[in-house]
Amino acid sequence: MAKAKGYSDPKMEEKLKDRYYYREYSNPDFTKKVHDLARTVNHMCFQCGTCTGSCPSAPRSSYRIRLFMRRNVMGLEDESLTDPDLWLCTTCYCCTDRCPRDIAPTDVIMAMRNIAYQRGIVPVNFLKTVQAIYQSGHGVPNNDVNRAVRVRLGLAKDPPTTHSYPEFLPGIRQIIDHWHVKEKADKIVAEAEKHG
Template sequence: MATEKNYGNPELEAKLRDRYLYTDDTNPEFLNDVKKVSRTIAHMCYQCGTCTGSCPSAPRSSYRIRLFMRRGVLGLEKEALNDPDLWLCTTCYSCTDRCPRDIAPTDVIMAMRNLAFKYDIVPRNFLKTVQLIYTTGHGVPNNDVNRSAREKLGLSRDPPTTHSYPEFMPGIQKIIDHYKLKENADRILAEEGQ
């Protein structure tokens, strides 16, 4: 969105000026990044609002998925990625089911979250899940109360997952390390802790 057109004619400049968006703070690649990660046709959004109208988070917060769709199209990367509302989508896919343009707005949100993470923008709870999976293989690991309950049911104290077969843990850790995910999670949590 150019604010100065440099037509050298003040009259034309005034007549043709962009009336809708005056900001240099856009990233023209943002939409392409979003489309690449989400694999959905985000540019097709015509702002009908069906997504926000279907959203269980909208009635109880300022989260508006339609706004994020617009930010994507306009390249308003910083505005989108720094908005704490980005993390209020429950990923229920109601908007995706109802979108008349066959876009998956839910996947647009997921893509924006992925892009935010590249700038270290991420709520703590997501990082803690990474640490748990890295150390136990489970996002919700077993505990002693549950172990004795399992025993009473005739189940093994630990389920036949990585909990019973820790020899599978290095495989999980290698995959996570390949993407430096644990490393980044540890670093961000440590920085936030200061």
């Protein structure tokens, strides 16, 4: 039978069949790490589900923010980071506004994505934006059609940003390189493209 959901890692796949959770699956450092990155009281979650009820992604996918909140409190790092649903949060902050425990579940998701990226688990579209910004300073760079329209409107053909002042690009690249993000992005994108 076709499976709706699964893991590419056979070890994780085996665990998906096993309904029990064991002590060794829990990594308390994960909870702590998420807390430090998200700067929110993630451990206060009492699983009311207001977050999932507010979520625009929930009705059209298997993404359940409440599940991620629970996994976080339980320290279930692998389950959290290898679940493709992690990347379906649109960061609309509805859950954050409505959480009765004053938690920011959105920021918990962002923190988990940061940790996933550190482990090299990240969809390439995120990295391609990084590459674009490294290249031009803009996530959405200018193009010739748009340049012509800008001139018609009486604007400079390129905006007065790094597009007009490329001498500021080295500084921006320095910031990105400080955390080796471009280097890592290039490696992961090249790997992904090699495997088609």
